[in-house]
Amino acid sequence: MERKYIIPFALAILSAVIAGCSSKKVKEEKIKPNPLPKLAQASSLVPVFSQSVASTSQEDPLRLRMDSDNGVVFLLDPKGSVAAYQGKQRLWSQRVSKIGLSSGVAAAQGLVVVGNHKGQVFAIDQSNGQEKWLAQISGASISPALIQGNRTIVIANDGTVFAFNTETGQQVWTYKLPHAQLSLRGHAAPVALGEENVLISTSNGYVYVIDSLSGVPRMQRRVAVSEGRSDIQRLIDINSDPIVVAQYVVTTSFQGQVTVLDLASQQVVWSENVSSLSGPGVVDNKVFVATTEGELVAYDLLSGQEIWRNNQLLHRNLSNPVAFGRYLVVGDYDGVLHLFDPNSGQLLGRSKTSGDVRSLRVVDGQLFVSTRKGALTAWKTP
Template identity: 70%
Template sequence: MDKKYTIPFALAILSAALIGCSGNKVKQEKIKPNPLPKLAQATSLVPVFSQSVASTSKEDPLRLQLAADQGVIFLLNPNGSVSAYKGKQRLWEKRVTKQELSSGVSAAEGVVVVGNRKGQLFALDQTTGEQKWTAQLSGALISPALIHTGRAIVVANDGTVFAYDVQTGQQAWTYKLPSVQFSLRGQAAPIVIDAGTVAIGTANGYIYAIDSLTGVPRMQRRVAVTEGRSDIQRLLDITGDPVVAGQFLVTTSFQGQVTAMDLNQQMVVWSEDASSIVGPAVYDNKVFVSKTNGTLVAYDLMSGQTLWENDQLLNRNLSNPVILGSTLVVGDLDGVLHLVDPNSGLLVGRSSTSGDVRSLRVIDGQLYVATRKGALSVWQNR
């Protein structure tokens, strides 16, 4: 098995900041997050569902993603259980493993899929919660699976992509991504390009497109570059999920760039320097990026021109941005959900949950939120 060293994001930032320092003592200045700015007329979101589960390690940025299908909400507890809710009514709860569940829950095509640190993948029946099958992979599972065209597709921490038949659990194919010696503790989940193709971002700054039914590679393109001298400075991970918007595939990378690639031409259209460990959002021909320093930036989808920047949330460990209705939403380290005007970048409102926001999703017009403290919630516009 290839030897790979994973580096917590906070450690990578600290190490990079100390590169070039000398002497026996290094004074480490604690970076303080910007205080919340005052809002003249603040709007807020309405909570429609909430549930608390076990918290996760502060140093291990696992993605406690919620899922929903056919009006049912599915959530996992890191302690090893999965549950389903219809509104506030719990339909079922099943303990699936004694090991900590480490990949966010995915639900589609009648199954619910989760994974743990030991590389075990579990598929449950959506209606009953009964286990349909399990599979042993070659590494820990730290990003959600993709359920697509009868396949459950997931990436193990050693860079191997696995695909299983969602109904039987039979392995359909595997694909080995290039290995890297150092990487951040994180992995982009597979995403859908079209009915027969999935894409995966990797720790070496590449996008790989793979046939979802056969596992045959269809494309590989570099979308991020770095000129770093040290191992830390050369980290170039794509840990946030790419986004498909029409003919474009938009990616972000740590210490790299935000990039738009034309899928028809299989070439990069534009690329702008921006370090981010979370995926972008695309709406109304604009690309929205949460940079690692807490700056929110909007780019023109066609040209890459910077449309606006907002630095009011510096050092607040921003989550991935999403679009709820016509509002841009991003979470932070204190559990604050910031509402932003996507046209101007102005903060227009906020709501609060509990704990460092780890993932945001919008499903059927509702906002799904998961935090490090285990606060899982669903929100909607007023």
Template identity: 65%
Template sequence: MDRKYKIPFALTILTLALVGCSSNKIKVEDAKPSPLPKLEQSKSLAPVFSESVSSTSEADPLRLQLDIDNGVIFIASPKGEVTAYRGKDKVWSKKVSKQGLSSGVEAKDGLVIVGNHKGQLFALDQATGEQKWTAQLTGAILAPSLVQSGRVVTVSNDGTVYAHDLESGQQVWSYDLPSVQFSLRGTSTPVALDARTVLVSSANAYVYALDVLSGVPRMQRRVAVSDGRSDIQRLNDVDGDPVVAGQLLVTTSFQGQVTATDLASQQVIWSEDASSTKRPEVADNKVFVAQADGKLTAYDLATGQQLWQNEQLLNRELSNPVLFGQDLVVGDLDGVLHLIDPNSGQLIGRAKTSGAVRTLRVIEGQLAVATRKGTFSVWQNR
């Protein structure tokens, strides 16, 4: 049986840095985070809600994102609890797993879906927190599930895609992604293409389109290439969630490219070198990418032409970028939320949370933030 090695992202970066040091005499201090630049303008964000749970390991890629549905905020703790809030008032809190929780929350169609390192998938009632069903998968669940068309679609860290019936929890189908010997520890979240199709990206730099009802593959397309010399340098996982923008599929990959693929023809429209494990943001005919080295880059969606690049946040371990109102927002290792002019790339403001920012989401018109330290917060524009 083939052995697979899951490599923490932080360890991979360190390994690559050491390779660089041995060949190019790069000094360790060159990788220090850039200091926060002074701002000519000073916009900020207004906090709406904040709650702290237990922290996660610095090397673990967990994305314990919160979710909001019908105005209720749902939070999962690494220690195994799920809590629901309406505003700042706690609605319910349930201990779900003694083995903890390792996936972010998916809240939709009356259920709250979470999973853990042991491959256990849990479905809770949104109104009461009562456990409706549980299912056992073959690998750790490190990314949120997707609820779509009566199915709960989940990717386990061993490369198996599962679909369970939303009401009963019965497994409907499974699909095995191709095995690779080395990959980053982490998976992207399944993404809906349409009512009948789910997109799943993989460690072999492919994106697969699966029929959500049957699991039958409808499309597979390679979206990245890598020409490194060693196994580590050839890693090009697609860990950032793919983004559907009209007829285009936009993807990022580690040590690979940001790529726009035409979904009708399945042909790559453009591809530019960029290493990222984060979901790109696509808005206003632009693609925004937070690269692994801290460069923040904007591309023209139609042509791939670089519109601007901001290098003021180098080595600050940027989160995924999101467009929130009129501003682009990205978080960093110090819990700083940077506000950026999406047209010029200029830094125009900042806000502060606690802990390295892992995920940003815009839900129901609010900015949802999750950090490694276990701080979950919701923000609005001032």
């Protein structure tokens, strides 16, 4: 049986740094994060919701992603519970899994879907938290599902894509993706392409388009290229969710590239060498990338030309950047949300939550923030 080796983020980064060094004992140099830049007049976001759940370990890639549907916010606790909130009022809380939860929340069509490390997938009724169906996949579920029409798409950590009937939970098809023998622990979530196609990213730098009804692959394209000498240096996982804008797909990869793929022609429009563990942001024909070193870079969507680069937040372990109101927002290891001007890259302000920011997401005009410490918050613009 083929064995796949999975390594946590922190180990991957450390290994990449020391790979190629001699066997002689060397003194490890600790890199200090940049201090918070001074702001003459700071803007800030307005908190509208806050809830604390169990924290995760430093090495665990869990993105405790919240989701919202019909004005109700759904969130999970890694210890095994799912809860629903309307405003600050808790509608219900339900213990779902005795061994904890790991996947992040997907909410649509009256369902909330979550998964755990044992490959169990739970579909819960949005109205009361009761289980509608339970399914089993071939590996840990560590990325949110996609509820798309009559299909619920889930990716196991062994690279197998599963499709279930959204109403009944019956398995409809599976598709086994080629998977790198050595990869980071984590997986990008499936992304909807229209009503009947789903975009899947892999740990070996490919993206696939699969018909969600039949499981038939429609396209595969390499979007990240490895240039390292060792196995660690050749890691090019696409661990973060791609962004789809019109006919373009934007991807980032670890030790790889930021790439824009034209779905119409199935050709790469442009690609620039940059390493990122977080997903890209796209707004007004600009692509924003937070690099593993802590730079924030803006590119033109169509040409790939660099528009601006900001290095004020070096080594602060930046999250994915998102467009929110008039700001570009990115979080860091200390729970700070940094507000940038997306046109110039100027730092305009900041807000504060608690813990290493793992995921930013804008839903229904609110910014949802998830941290490793278990702080789940929602924000609005002033």
